[in-house]
Amino acid sequence: MKKRYSAVFAILLILLTVAPVFGQAAKKQLTFLFMPGVQDPFYTTMEKGVRAKCKELGVNLIVAEYPKAWGPEYQVPILQAYAQRGGFDGLLIAPTSVDALKAPLKAIYDKGVEIITVDTFLGDGDYSKPNTDYNFPLSYIGSDNYLGGKMIAEHLAKLVGEKGKVFCEATNPDASSVAARVKGFRDGIAQFPNMKLVGVEWCLDVQQKAQEQTLAALQKDKDIVGIFGTNVFSAQGANQAVVNAGLVGAIKIASWDATITNIENLKKGVIDLVLAQKPGEMGSLGVEWLYKYLTQKVQVPKKVIPGFEFFTKDNVNDPNMQQYIYQ
Structure with a gap:
């Protein structure tokens, strides 16, 4: 009987010794x-x-x-x-x-x-x-970048009266997100028979290049009425090109990404729509x-x-929308 109790005691002692180790492993x-x-x-x-x-x-x-x-x-x-x-x-x-x-x-x-x-x-x-x-x-x-691009197209179409030429300033063709935005925008514009997408340029995330490409597009097609910038750098470059060309208000701009710069430009009337991821x-x-x-x-x-949130001139100062501005 003593041997049995001794064996039980030994097992309990081993379990008490090992248990904390298992506990530590579980809490790694x-x-x-x-x-x-x-x-x-x-x-x-x-x-x-x-x-x-x-x-x-x-x-x-x-x-x-x-x-x-x-x-x-x-x-x-x-x-x-x-x-x-x-x-x-x-x-x-x-x-x-x-x-x-x-x-x-x-x-x-x-x-x-x-x-x-x-x-x-x-x-x-x-x-x-x-x-x-x-x-x-x-x-x-x-x-859902394709959906976002298509929604941007639909919003921009309404802003320009569903007619006229539009331009897309994009960034990297091998980026899954941007490629889908461009495709969504292209398909969205195609829904409007009186609208035409006149070009897509790729700035490779260089804002200065986006500015130069957009300016060249505006010089080539002087009747462009709308522009879509597909990310932070392409949008901000496109915006600056419109400012430099003296076409603020004449061209409606939809920008992807709610950076502080894009939001400030929306407040100034340079941009008309900002999609916030x-x-x-x-x-x-x-x-x-x-x-x-x-x-x-x-x-x-x-x-x-x-999902997405859309900033417009009507809600840009709404306290509930401020959480969607990128910091």
């Missing part, structure tokens, strides 16, 4: 890496959403160096440097190419790191497709879904699509 702090696409107000606002949610959930955050310009040639070396160091369990990234980021991200995934793409995606963005080389990310969290929400949702998957194995939706 997760670390996430955030890899933005480029240095601009959209991604700095997204970073704020990432930081806030990481703090709330007790996740350690590493923010990668912001690429100095858009493109895989700038983003991939930074990404690979952080991958070499390791030490992170999840990755939130805005891929700067639908194709060139596939292999670098797959290499990171194969090391056991879960990935969510934010704002932009790999391939066609449908990660549910089997037998593709881009179906490994958990989810794409970002805008929700980058802070994208970042927050990215952290939340990564955390839920890694801690609870919750099934993550393959796409999570926050």
Whole structure:
């Protein structure tokens, strides 16, 4: 009997000794890496959403160096440097190419790191497709850019009386988000028989180039009545071109991205419409879904699509709208 009690006591002692170790393992702090696409107000606002949610959930955050310009040639070396160091369990990234980021991200995934793409995606963005080389990310969290481009076209058409020539100043053709915005805008304008899209230019995220391209378009087609700027740099460059040409008011401008500059130009009457994405929400949702998957194995939706808000001269000073301005 004594031997039996001694054995039971020994087992209890072992369990009491090992239990705290298991408890510590269960409470291991997760670390996430955030890899933005480029240095601009959209991604700095997204970073704020990432930081806030990481703090709330007790996740350690590493923010990668912001690429100095858009493109895989700038983003991939930074990404690979952080991958070499390791030490992170999840990755939130805005891929700067639908194709060139596939292999670098797959290499990171194969090391056991879960990935969510934010704002932009790999391939066609449908990660549910089997037998593709881009179906490994958990989810794409970002805008429905095609829908946004089409809605911009519809709003701009109303502003110009549903007739006349319009121009699109875009940025990077290999960026999934921008390509979809241009396609949506093109298809949206095509719905109006008395309207014509006279050109699409790509500034490669260089605001000065966007300004020069827009000015050249205005000189070529002096009867342009509307312009769509597809992102921060293209929109702000296009806006400045219209100001320099002395055509404020004569040309209606729709801008993507609610930067402080775009909002101020809306208040001044330089811009007529600003589409606001929700980058802070994208970042927050990215952290939340990564955390839920890694801690609870919750099934993550393959796409999570926050909506849009539209700033106009009528609501630009509305206190409820100020939360959508990029910081």
